[in-house]
Amino acid sequence: MYLRHFALREAPFSITPDSAFFFPHESAQAALNTVLVALRSGEGFLKIVGEVGCGKTVLCRRLLALLQSECVTAYIPNPAMGPDDLLLALLKELGVDELDRTLHEQLARPLPSRRILLSILEQVLLEHAQGGRRVVVCLDEAQAIPLASLESLRLLSNLETEKQKLLQLVLLGQPELDTLLAQPQIRQLLQRITFSAYLGPMNPQQVVCYLAHRLTVAAQTESTDTDVFTSAAAQQIALWSAGVPRLVNVLAHKCLLLAYGEGGHRVSVAHVRLAAADTLGLRRRRLSWRWAWPRWWLGGKEKVS
Numbered sequence: 001m002y003l004r005h006f007a008l009r010e011a012p013f014s015i016t017p018d019s020a021f022f023f024p025h026e027s028a029q030a031a032l033n034t035v036l037v038a039l040r041s042g043e044g045f046l047k048i049v050g051e052v053g054c055g056k057t058v059l060c061r062r063l064l065a066l067l068q069s070e071c072v073t074a075y076i077p078n079p080a081m082g083p084d085d086l087l088l089a090l091l092k093e094l095g096v097d098e099l100d101r102t103l104h105e106q107l108a109r110p111l112p113s114r115r116i117l118l119s120i121l122e123q124v125l126l127e128h129a130q131g132g133r134r135v136v137v138c139l140d141e142a143q144a145i146p147l148a149s150l151e152s153l154r155l156l157s158n159l160e161t162e163k164q165k166l167l168q169l170v171l172l173g174q175p176e177l178d179t180l181l182a183q184p185q186i187r188q189l190l191q192r193i194t195f196s197a198y199l200g201p202m203n204p205q206q207v208v209c210y211l212a213h214r215l216t217v218a219a220q221t222e223s224t225d226t227d228v229f230t231s232a233a234a235q236q237i238a239l240w241s242a243g244v245p246r247l248v249n250v251l252a253h254k255c256l257l258l259a260y261g262e263g264g265h266r267v268s269v270a271h272v273r274l275a276a277a278d279t280l281g282l283r284r285r286r287l288s289w290r291w292a293w294p295r296w297w298l299g300g301k302e303k304v305s
Contacts, residue, residue, distance in 0.1 A: 002260035006256065007225070009218060027199055031050075034195055036063070042168075044157045044168055044169065046194070047195075050174070052174055056173070063138065063170070064138060070134070072134065074094055075137075078140070079144065081146075083148050090121065118156075129166055136168045141173060142171035150181075200243075201242055202248075214252075230269070232269050233255070233268055250279055251275045255275050258274060258275065
C-alpha cells in the first residue's frame with residue numbers, strides 16, 4: 001500500500017522471516033559467531049535459545065546461507081513429531097530422493113523400521129563424509145520436540161568416524177527448551193551440548209539502527225530517503241517493543257500506514273502511540289487513555305478500544 005509513497009521495492013517490516021533483512025545487533029552476531037566457530041570446529045550438538053519474536057528463524061536462515069558453500073545443510077522448521085517421522089523428515093531434507101535404487105527400495109516398505117531408517121541415514125552420512133562434506137541440521141522450535149524424539153537425536157550423535165562426527169545438530173528454541181533439556185530422562189543429551197548461545201532483544205540504540213537498516217534493504221534505490229522515523233519516534237518504538245524485533249516490525253509497519261494515510265513522509269511519536277494502542281503483546285504499561293484510529297483508515301467508521 002505505501003511502498004511507492006516511501007520509494008520502497010518491498011515491505012520493510014514484514015514479520016515473515018527473511019535472511020536478507022538479518023540485522024547483526026550485538027546479541028544476534030554473538031550467537032551467530034558462537035555457532036559458526038563451534039560447527040567449524042566439529043562440535044556435534046549446539047543450542048540457541050531466544051525469547052519469542054527475537055529472530056531465531058532469521059538467524060537460522062542466515063546461518064544456513066553462510067554454511068551453504070562449505071557443507072550439506074538441512075532445515076526442519078517443526079520437529080514436533082515422533083522419532084520415526086523425524087528420521088523420515090531428516091532423510092527427505094538430506095535428499096534421499098536422489099539416492100540409488102537400493103535405498104529407495106528400503107524406504108518404500110510400508111512401515112520401515114527405525115533400524116532401517118537409521119541404517120539408511122548412516123549410509124547417506126557416510127557418503128557425504130567420504131566426499132569431504134560435513135552435514136549440519138538445524139531444528140527450529142526445538143522446545144516442541146517430544147522426549148522420545150530427543151533421545152533418537154542423541155543416538156544420531158553417536159554416528160561418527162574416528163576423525164569426525166557424521167552429523168552436527170543445532171537446536172533453536174524458546175526458553176522452554178532449557179526446561180525440556182533439564183529433564184532427567186535426557187540428561188545424556190544435555191551433556192553432549194558443547195556450546196550454547198542466547199539470542200536476546202535489542203537495546204534502544206540498536207532499535208534505531210534496525211529501523212534504518214530494514215528501510216535501506218527495502219529501498220528502491222540508494223537515493224531513497226530512509227530517514228523516515230524521527231529520533232523520538234524510534235525511541236518510542238524501542239520503548240514499546242522492549243527491543244523485540246517482531247514487535248518492532250509490527251509497530252513500524254502500522255506507523256508507516258498512518259504516515260502514508262496522512263500523506264506524510266515522517267513517522268512521529270503520535271503515530272507510534274496510536275500503533276502501540278492497537279498492538280497486543282507490548283511490555284510497557286497499557287495505555288490509560290482511550291484511542292481511535294483515524295477515520296480515513298477505518299473507512300469512516302471509528303474504532304474504539
